[in-house]
Amino acid sequence: MQQPVRIAPSILSADFARLGEEVRAISAAGADYVHVDVMDGHFVPNLTIGPMVVKALRPHTSLVMDVHLMISPADPYLDAFAEAGADILTVHPEAGPHIHRTVQRIKALGKKAGVSLNPGTPAKMLDYLIDDVDLVLVMSVNPGFGGQSFITGQLKKIEAIRKMIDKTGRAIDLEVDGGIDLITAPQAIAAGADVLVAGTASFRGGPDHYAANIAGLRG
C-alpha cells in the first residue's frame, strides 16, 4: 500500500561548509528523512562523504538518516555507517558481489535495508529480494550528481514496483531519487512513489525557503 508521502532532502545540495546547520534547518522545515549521498569516485563519477560525516551530523537531527551508498564494494563499510548512526542503508545490486548477502548484513546490523535500481536496471532485479527489503530506491537520473533532469521513462518502473510491493502486503518504502521538482513530484507520486528525494528542489533559495520548498513537493 502506498504510504503518506515523505520528503527526503539530499544534503548533496546543502552548503557543505555549514552541514550541521543545514541539517538542522532542513529538519525544522518539515523534512521526513535526511538523505545522505555517499559516492566513491569509482561506482559513480563523483566523491562525497563517508561515515565520519554521518556520525558528525547525527546529533543535529532526530529524523531518519537515509544513507544512499553509491560505492563498490559496499560491504566493508556497512558496519561503519551503521555505527555512525544511519537508519536506512541503501545499496546498488551492481556494487556487488552478493546483493542478498549485503541486505542480510544490513538487517543483522539492526538497520533498514534498501535496494537501489539505476535507470538501466530492470524491476525484475527485485524478484528475489523484495521480501527482504524495507525500501526500494528508483534512480530517476544516473547516479553521481545533483541537478540532473528526471528521466520520465522511469515512471513505468515505479508503477511496476508499486505492484510488486503491494503484492507483499508489507510497508516497503518506494523512494524516487533524481530530478524531483514541482512538476515531477506529482508524477512520481501518481506512479506509486511514497518517498521523494530532492536535493536541488529542497535547498533552493536558502534556509528561508526550505519549509515552502518541502511543502510544495509534498503536494
Ligand code: DX5
Ligand atoms: C544522485 C543522488 C541524488 C541527488 C538528487 O546520484 O543520489 O540524491 O542528490 O539531486 P537532485 O534532487 O538535485 O536531482
Ligand code: ZN
Ligand atoms: Zn541519493
